Amino acid sequence: MSAVKELSVLKNVPNDILGDLEKMSRLRSYNKNQRIYSPGREKECVGFVLQGVLRMQKLLYDGREHIIGLLAEGDMFGQVFDGPRTFTIEAATNAKILEFKREPFKELLLRSPELEQIVFMNVLNELDRARDWMILLANPRIRGRLAGFLLILASRFANIDHVVRKRREGSLDVQIPINRLDLAHLLGTRRETISRAFHALADNGHISITRSDLIRIHDIEVLAEEAGIEESGISLSLKDLTMTGQKSGLSGRSALLATPGSRGRC
């Protein structure tokens, strides 16, 4: 099967467009920690993740980079429209990417509303996720933030790239795709505190640390409580996790939040 057709996010795109996409696509493989994309004038392009996990980082004033998100199978990255959105993309694990040059891709967008909608949906998803991060980061306790991070990882990356493996009795193995220092930056704290938080969760019996980057979650509900997300909200989308069938790449939504009661006027 062609690389373009492997991408389930593109399944609604008409065949002629898919053909054009196919022709202009380049399949690339990256090793862990290789840089995939830097903001720069030359060689602008967009890409879809086929396999692996990428980290998206913002370049700060002083040259440091700050992780602001993770990308997985089906996610899109790169600048379709102009604007100073300045971040780096790097492979957090070995990864396969489908790349397109920006300009011809943009032209295709004009010809295919389906493709355009996929791009749009991708941005909306990113926005949702960024807001989930915000709420996670607003947790005043680091242990809570870490618990929330594990839950996001577990729910969003379920059945993707072996990040999450389900086990018999409702426990989950989660592969942490970034190191402690990056995780510390992401969660707004220090290496040492992250380390202590992991071990505190382990001492409470909520998780076990098989290896520094391999965590077993014993009870999702309990961990959700630790994260300040008592029952109702997350449990639904997480029960999917511990039980059976999975969702596809685009649909792994908003783990931290409940569905609302409604009473709008507008």
Next chain:
Amino acid sequence: MSAVKELSVLKNVPNDILGDLEKMSRLRSYNKNQRIYSPGREKECVGFVLQGVLRMQKLLYDGREHIIGLLAEGDMFGQVFDGPRTFTIEAATNAKILEFKREPFKELLLRSPELEQIVFMNVLNELDRARDWMILLANPRIRGRLAGFLLILASRFANIDHVVRKRREGSLDVQIPINRLDLAHLLGTRRETISRAFHALADNGHISITRSDLIRIHDIEVLAEEAGIEESGISLSLKDLTMTGQKSGLSGRSALLATPGSRGRC
């Protein structure tokens, strides 16, 4: 002048489309703390802020609401596409809104690529801002987060709705549009800590507290340092602030971040 034409974000939309927009628009005024939008099946609509500041809040599992952003003149809100993006919009100050019913608005989108692009750009902007919040929230010290918050307020809301007033000698008066409790949630801490952080900044001479919701920033550069944003990054966009001409609503970008050096391969 018609309400639709007042909106400078719509200036690139062709006249016939503007006319249609005009016909389906409703101008509404809201008082401070009035609810503008709740997620709900009935009466879905989209809106543009004409005047005032709105707060956007996510409804959490337990009924609490968590602020995840502020909207001002030119910003759009509401769901153009489906999806469980569940938040509430409330007036943080008295506000004027231009409202459209969702379905007819969507149809217009299909007819006008210009309008569509405006909507898209709005989402991209929101995404950028959400990421700025993430970086702000990743500051391990509350005082730093508060300083960052004040800077975001100052840069993004410059010359909008009297949120920011410039004074002679490079100092700024900023009107805080949310109360301490909401600000505490937004910054991931408690009322008391926010209060202490304000007074700590005042004791350092970085700000003065004219009234609990009226802050004078004495030196933006110094405050930026406090926020962990030393010089280069923010100072450019902030110098605009303390000096002369202003940018329009859509362009107030990424205050926290620098322009990158580039070296991408892609």
Next chain:
DNA sequence: CGGCAAATTGAAGTATTTCAACGTCGGTGG
């Protein structure tokens, strides 16, 4: 095995949370 990077642990100093109390402002009803 040596060397390096990442993770962990300890201990002291600081910052934040928590609980409790108090002050202030604006509105409401007597």
Next chain:
DNA sequence: CCACCGACGTTGAAATACTTCAATTTGCCG
């Protein structure tokens, strides 16, 4: 008009959590 109330902001003090600096361990690779 004034007393009272409730919402909001502020302050204090003790308990807790986090940061910081320093040292040690672990795992990996040549």
